[in-house]
Amino acid sequence: MIKKLLFLPNQRLISSFILPKFCTQYNSKSVQSFYFLANKLEDISKISSRNSGIEALENLMDDYIQGGDNELFLQMVRLLSCKVDNEEIQIANSSLIEILKVVFPDEDITKFLFEKGDIGLYAKEMLQKKLISQQNNQTDKNNLSIEEVIIFFEKLRNLQGDRSRIEKQELIINFLKKIQDPLEIQYFIRILSRSLRIGISEKSIIKALTNINKKKKDSLNQLLRDVQDRVFGYNTTLNSNIQIGTPVPPMLAKPVSDFDELLKFLKKYESKKVSLELKYDGERCQVHYCQDKGIKLFSRNLEIQNDKYPQLVQQLEKYFNKRDDIKNCILDGEIVVTDSKGNIKSFQEQQQNRKRKQDSNSVLAFDEDNIEKIYLFDLLYFNSSQHNHRDQTFRKQLVQDHFAVEGPVDHAESKIFDLSIQKDFEELKDLVKYYIDQKEEGAMVKSLDSNTFYDTNGRTQWAKLKKQVLSGGLADTFDVIPIAAYYGKGKRSGVYGSYLLACYDDKQKEYVALCKIGTGFSDKFLQDSTDRLKQKVCSQKPREYSVHRTFKPDVWFSKDAEVWEVECDSLSSSPIYTIGKTNYGDNGISLRFPRFLRIRDDKTTEQSTKIEQIIEFFNKQQAKPNNNSKDQNDNQQEREEDG
Incomplete structure (x- = not known):
């Protein structure tokens, strides 16, 4: 401890008469360092056991929690999860490769990546090589702070316009040239490429923080909520307050292999009345709309889809502008692409069309041969009231009553059956087989009985029958x-x-x-x-x-x-x-x-x-x-x- 004290600047030494106070200040300075975080991440990367990894993650978090600086903790979690902003900073790996060719012009990055596949490790090894060639002993290097890294990402996010791509590259190149520590540049590049490569996911982070919260007798409830809402941007419990612009984890369905298994599944929930819906071969989407804030589309994985479907966003804006009765809403549906006759294209064609439009200069142009639309099948929030806790029948009726079929909006094809009536059950089977014969993706069966709330925590009360069901083979891919x-x-x-x-x-x-x-x-x-x-x-x-x-x-x-x-x-x-x-x-x-x-x-x-x-x-x-x-x-x- 005395050795550490001797290395402090004089002004720090004067203010450190009391040993406990000195220890707090020293630890506080350590956790503010980006090198401290990078070094901890490198240690975690060497752990193969998930439980041991979670424990190491808990220890890392506890270092920051002890300092009492919640904003610093949230900044650390943003870097840890590569969530430097709610919306992705569009820096592709190909752009990073070009940037590193400028920073390290004499090196063969292509061969390195083919052999090792880690762009962050490449930056580390090249900086090490550069420092050795310059005979730099690294004793006088200036380490980055977490705040500096966060500020850099804020600057990067704010660059927009026609020259933003070039300006972003210049900003990254200048920042990389300032980094003097190989471990810092490795993890900075990994965060920039949105992959730490150490086996940590959002679930791991939430798990580790939840474990600490339990040990501290729920004293970190607010911090846990802040991580969920401010960093990851989603609500995970039925009773949490839903907000426009914050995606809700989608309700999922259980795959069943045949109609007998379907009956057993529904019997578990005492379900008799069901809705059979056509399963579209598209992409799941959650639509968030507010008159003041506009539209956001979220994927099944809670990522913003606006850039993927600009035509749909533009058409939805026109759709909602005509409807004074809709102030705000959160809708669940499936995005598809149709031709001019209304025929739905395959998912592969949909993805090809999206990529073609993103590569063109007229992404907002309406294309009659590739019309983007959404089939709605559920509603979670409407005119400042949340309805995820209401039953399925109520939610479906709200969709029918307030969201007219027009322009880009349609309703998922559905029909109600009472499975306690044998005739209804036979008709349901025939309709599923018809969908399969028509080369549709399959069908969804949703209970309409009581307690059919929108459950984001498990696969409950929804079942899916996919096209393999008729072959006597598998019910799911x-x-x-x-x-x-x-x-x-x-x-x-x-x-x-x-x-x-x-x-x-x-x-x-x-x-x-x-x-x-x-x-x-x-x-x-x-x-x-x-x-x-x-x-x-x-x-x-x-x-x-x-x-x-x-x-x-x-x-x-x-x-x-x-x-x-x-x-x-x-x-x-x-x-x-x-x-x-x-x-x-x-x-x-x-x-x-x-x-x-x-x-x-x-x-x-x-x-x-x-x-x-x-x-x-x-x-x-x-x-x-x-x-x-x-x-x-x-x-x-x-x-x-x-x-």
Whole structure:
């Protein structure tokens, strides 16, 4: 302690006669340092156990809480979660690469990223190399403060207009050139690229802060609310006050494999009267409107969608301007794209249209061949009153009464059935089959009985039947994670030709291999995915991956790479996959004939399909007649050898 005292400036020494007071000041100065935060994050990155990681996160938070500066704590959490602003600062990885080429002009960043896939690590190693070449002993370096970093992001956010892209690059280049510590530049770049790569999610942060709050006997309730509302921008409880502009986690539905399971599911809630709704092949959207503040569109993942659907925003503004009876509202619906005849385009066509418009100079031009519209199916807030606690029938009626079908707004196709009447149940089944025959995505079944509030905390009282239900196969597609790739051969040379997919194990906190996939890809997708995922390449297999020793892919990806939706013919037993091995002896579970459908950029890897769901589907499949596991396994082995 005396050694620390001797290093203090004289003015600090004079004001530090009392030892406890000195300790407080010293700790306070430490937590204000960006290097202090970066060093703690580096320590957390070396922890493989999730529970140990949460504990380390608690210790980090406690360092800031003890100082009593709540604003500093919130600034730290913004950096920790890469939430430097409620709206994303649009700096793509490709722009960061160009910026680093200017800062470190003599280095080969492309080769480094292909081998290691970490742009922050690149900046760290290049600065280390630069300091060594300059024989800089780093004893006189000026460390950044957290406040300086936050102020930088505020300046970056405020740059707008035609020259904003160039001005942002210049601002970042000048700031990077001032950074003198390799660890600081590594985590600054990672925050700028919105990926710390240390296994921390919003849920981890909330979990750690909740644990501290319990230990302190709920004395941090307000701080916890501030983190949820001011940093993450969402409400997580039914009784919390909903606000316009603050997204609410969407209510989800339980996938069911057949109509018998649907009845069992609804019986659990004593549901008889239900609404059957067409499931559109679009993108989930929450619409927030206020006469004074305008419109915000939020994705399923609570991200702002205005830039993705500018035409829809423009048309919704015209729609609401005509209606004096609507002061403000929060609506739930599905965005689709139609042609001039009203035919709904596929999700893939919708995404291609969005990208084409973003790349053009006339994003707001109305395109008769690609009309953006929204099908409404729920309402949470209307004219300054929240209704998420009201029953489903009441909410649906408000939508019908106040939101006319006009312009970009339509109502989700729905029909009410009483399942206690056999005739109604048969008609419901026929309508679902009709939807499938018409190549629709499927159907949603929603209970209309009492206590059917809008539940954001679990999959309750909504069920979904997707197109696989008629084939006797699976009722749902799977959201999986590409964790590795194999170089393509022949016409696929120069790109990744096939991938190793995994799903997430919530209990073990690891990513477990599920299958290989090489079908369902277009040539363009293979090239685009190779270009994207090169940025996620790791030098070695991450510790969180559970993969059989026989798999030797050409490259491994980081665990935050992407989420893909795939379909398959069925689930099969396989000796080289580990999911369900404890349940089924020597064999695990794999997907038989998997086919790629689309990228789920609205989901994080931890929101992918869990192994419990895989096991549940497999058990249901095994219970069905004419299930030949041996044939499935043999076919799966043949497909993998071909891949």
